[in-house]
Amino acid sequence: MQEDFLHYIWKHKKIEINNLKAVTGETVTINTVGQHNQNSGPDFFNAQLNIDEQLWAGNVEIHVKSSDWFLHNHEQDKAYDNVILHVVWEHDTDVYRKDNTVIPTLELKGLIDKTISENYEKLFVEQDKWINCEHDFMSTDNFVLQNWLERLFLERLERKAKTIELLLKESQNDWEAVLFKMLSKNFGLKVNGDSFFSMAKSIDFSIVRKTQSDQKTLEALFFGQAGLLNKDIEDTYYLGLVKEYQFLKQKFKLENKRVLPFQFFRLRPSNFPTIRLSQLAGLYYEHQNLFSKIIETNHIGDFHKLFKVTTSKFWETHYTFQKESKSLKKTLTRSFVDLLVINTIIPLKFCYAKQKGQRMDSEIFKIATSIISERNGIIDAFNGLKEISKSALDSQALIQLKTEYCDKNKCLQCAIGNSLIIKQ
Structure with missing residues (x-):
C-alpha cells in the first residue's frame, strides 16, 4: 500500500x-x-x-x-x-x-472498494512494462482520452512558456529577439539544437536587425559566431565570409567563446548546420518584423508560405565549404516548417496571448490539429497500443503523458489511470 x-x-x-x-x-x-x-x-x-x-x-x-x-x-x-x-x-x-x-x-x-484496490495493484504490480497501463490502454474510453490529451497539450505549452518567459526577461520583453533564439534552436533540431541556441544567444538581436538587409552579411554573422570560419580554405565565397565576419566582429565586439560546437556526424546532408544556418539567414533576409507576421498568421498553409525560404546560391551546389555537390535548390520542406510551428510558433503564440490576458486555445488547437502527427519512438509505441496519434496536438500531448506521468508513475494524477482504477 x-x-x-x-x-x-x-x-x-x-x-x-x-x-x-x-x-x-x-x-x-x-x-x-x-x-x-x-x-x-x-x-x-x-x-x-x-x-x-x-x-x-x-x-x-x-x-x-x-x-x-x-x-x-x-x-x-x-x-x-x-x-x-x-x-x-x-x-x-x-x-x-x-x-x-x-x-x-x-x-x-x-x-x-475491493475492485478499486485490485485495479490499483494491477497498475503497479507487474514489472518491465513500457507504461503501467499498457495492457489496458486500448480499453480507455475515447471521450476520456481525447479530453485528457487536450489538457496534456496545454500542460506542455505551459511548460514551454516558462522557457519563453525567461528569455523575455533576459531580452527586456523583446519578442523578436526571443523568436530568433527559439527559431535558431529548432533549426538545429535535436542534434544541434543547443549549439544553434548558444549561437543565437551570443548575438544581440539588434545586430541581426542592422544586418538583415544583406543575406551574405547575415551568413557571415551566423557562420562566424558558430565557429565555422576558422579553417584554411581557398574559396572566394568562404574568404568573403571570413572578411565580412572580421569586420562585424570588430564593429560589434562579438565573442563566441560560449558557443557550443556544431555537429555534422550522422546527419543527413540536408540537416548539416551549414545548410540550416544559410536558410536561417535567408529567413531573416526575406522578412522584417517576423514576429508580427507570425502573430497575424493562423493557418498552416500560410505558415508554409511564410517560411518558404532557401539558401544562398553557394549552398545550392554545396553541403560543406570544401566539397561541391549536385546542384539542388535547398528550400525549407513542409515537414521541417511543421516542426518549427509545433516547437516554436505555437508556444510563442500561446505565451503572447497569455501575457496579453487573452485566450486563443481554439486557434492554437486548430493549428495543431491541422498538422500531421510527429513520428518518434514514443508516438509509435502509443500507436502500437491504440491507433491514437493523428495530429501534432495528439503527438505533443502523448510526449507530455509519457515523460511527465508514465515515466514518473503518476497514474493517480492521470485521467487514464483514474478511469482504469475506478473501472468495474
Whole structure:
C-alpha cells in the first residue's frame, strides 16, 4: 500500500462516506477534504469535518500506518499542530496532541472498494512494462482520452512558456529577439539544437536587425559566431565570409567563446548546420518584423508560405565549404516548417496571448490539429497500443503523458489511470 493511493482515496472520496467512525468511536462527517498539499507539511490543508457533531476546521495527515507519524518526527514539528484527523490504512498506535488529547484516527482498511484496490495493484504490480497501463490502454474510453490529451497539450505549452518567459526577461520583453533564439534552436533540431541556441544567444538581436538587409552579411554573422570560419580554405565565397565576419566582429565586439560546437556526424546532408544556418539567414533576409507576421498568421498553409525560404546560391551546389555537390535548390520542406510551428510558433503564440490576458486555445488547437502527427519512438509505441496519434496536438500531448506521468508513475494524477482504477 502506498501513501499516494491513500491521498487519491481521500481526495476523491473513494470510500463509503456515510457512517464513518474513528478508531476511538467518534462519528466522522466529511464536509470538505481540504486542499491537497504537494509540498512539506500536512497532506491536506483547510479541511472541514464534523467529529461527533462538533465542527472542526484544520489539516488532515495521511499515512500507511499510524506509527509513521513518529517515524516522520511529526510530533516535533509545529506544522502538524493543527491536524484534526489522522487518516491511515492501518491503525497501530495512538497519536497525541501537545495537550495529550488523542488525534482522531480514521482507518481506511475495510472501507475501500475491493475492485478499486485490485485495479490499483494491477497498475503497479507487474514489472518491465513500457507504461503501467499498457495492457489496458486500448480499453480507455475515447471521450476520456481525447479530453485528457487536450489538457496534456496545454500542460506542455505551459511548460514551454516558462522557457519563453525567461528569455523575455533576459531580452527586456523583446519578442523578436526571443523568436530568433527559439527559431535558431529548432533549426538545429535535436542534434544541434543547443549549439544553434548558444549561437543565437551570443548575438544581440539588434545586430541581426542592422544586418538583415544583406543575406551574405547575415551568413557571415551566423557562420562566424558558430565557429565555422576558422579553417584554411581557398574559396572566394568562404574568404568573403571570413572578411565580412572580421569586420562585424570588430564593429560589434562579438565573442563566441560560449558557443557550443556544431555537429555534422550522422546527419543527413540536408540537416548539416551549414545548410540550416544559410536558410536561417535567408529567413531573416526575406522578412522584417517576423514576429508580427507570425502573430497575424493562423493557418498552416500560410505558415508554409511564410517560411518558404532557401539558401544562398553557394549552398545550392554545396553541403560543406570544401566539397561541391549536385546542384539542388535547398528550400525549407513542409515537414521541417511543421516542426518549427509545433516547437516554436505555437508556444510563442500561446505565451503572447497569455501575457496579453487573452485566450486563443481554439486557434492554437486548430493549428495543431491541422498538422500531421510527429513520428518518434514514443508516438509509435502509443500507436502500437491504440491507433491514437493523428495530429501534432495528439503527438505533443502523448510526449507530455509519457515523460511527465508514465515515466514518473503518476497514474493517480492521470485521467487514464483514474478511469482504469475506478473501472468495474
